[in-house]
Amino acid sequence: MLNLPPRIASRLNSSQFSNLYTFLVAARHLSFAGAADELCLTPSAVSHRIGRLERALSIRLFQRLTRQVCLTEEGERIFGILQHAVGELSEALQPSSEAEVAGTIALYARPSVAQCWLVPRLADFTERYPLVALDIRVGNDNADFRTRNIDLALYYANGDFPGLVSHKLMDEKMAPVCSPEYARRHGLLAHPEHLRNCTLLHDALAWDNAASDAEWMLWARQHGMLAQLPGRGISFDRSDLCVVAAMNHAGIAIGRQQLVQKRIDRGELILPFGGFTQSGHYDYYLVHPPYDPMPRRLQVLMDWLHECAGPSASTGNVEPLLV
Structure with a gap:
């Protein structure tokens, strides 16, 4: 009214x-x-x-x-x-039947999670809800919901979103990843200390206000490996580009399990220092302005994303670091 x-x-x-x-x-x-x-x-x-x-x-x-x-x-x-x-x-004006949910949804996501996790799953959503038109937008800046007319954002973040509503979608874990050839060439499986001879691949925009080497520093502190970090590296503004570089033997990257597990399953990447561990306070969140009421088409999308993430929003067991 x-x-x-x-x-x-x-x-x-x-x-x-x-x-x-x-x-x-x-x-x-x-x-x-x-x-x-x-x-x-x-x-x-x-x-x-x-x-x-x-x-x-x-x-x-x-x-x-x-x-x-x-x-x-x-x-x-x-x-x-x-x-x-x-x-x-x-x-x-929305139809009453769930099968007839219709309308446009502008969904904003970080480039890496969009390419590696979201986009490969979209065929299922469009098959279930053919009358919902998704407008997928990506970027490294925070979404301006007001000026860009965005309905929902998917962030890799610490969960702090003042003035907005957030829902944790799924946990994330991290571990160094590289190609089997790169690990063999540098003897990483038998000698983790050889990390000091490697080239580090950095996602320089891992989360808001992150230092360019933030992920590597977080992992190294967790595992007592600060002294083994080399000074040389290559920086990107997307995690998925770090992964592509690692697959092509350019260095060793911090891999996020939600984004790289399929590459590991196919043998394109390996975990030279053991398995994934919790990344700290950084996980995936769905974020939106306060809605009263929540639009049905948006609720349908959020329910589907939670279904894709799984009931536990978990990525598996934690394996020990090989040192």
Whole structure:
């Protein structure tokens, strides 16, 4: 229900509802130019619509600054009411049968988990829910749910998401991985101390604000191997690129079990120093803004992701380090 304050609702007429939607889009982008792109209008047309709405309602919705706009206190309040109303309307228009769940979901994920874990499983989801259109987006920055119109994010993180709702999807474990040839060439199976002669492969953006060697340092501290870490290495901005480099004998990488287990099962990678151990506080989380109510199409996707992760969100037994 569009529960606008009575003094505002009484001033609305049919011509103002399109202006309200223009305001909703502009408030989400905090940019008239961004709203213009989404609505296929000019920034000037967006500005004129907002101006007409403000005059009709006798309230100021935006503060116009030199290079940007920001919402006034009243504008923030109206924006919140409109977002809630549009969400309720979208949910009310959903079919009642689960088999007919429909709509678009924008899912944002880190590149590595998207490529190695999420994308190979999508065929099952589309077969079950053919009327749900998934919009998969990837990146290393945190999702801006407001301006990019993202519904759900899948992060490898420590679980701290201020102002957002998070659900732990699955645990993660880590271990050094390399090709069988690289391990043989450096004698790693018999002599773990030979790690000091290797090239380390780094995911330089493993998690928010991580140092470029954060994963290696975390693993080495856990296993008393700091003195064996070499100074040379190659850095990437994606864990899966580290894995590809390791498969092609470029060095040794920290492998995340959820992302590399199939490579190990096929013999493309090995664990030269023993099995996987807990990565510390870093696991996989589903994150979204507060929804009231939760859209059914989004709940269906989250339930399916939890099903894919398994009931225990576990990746197997921990094996000892070979030292």
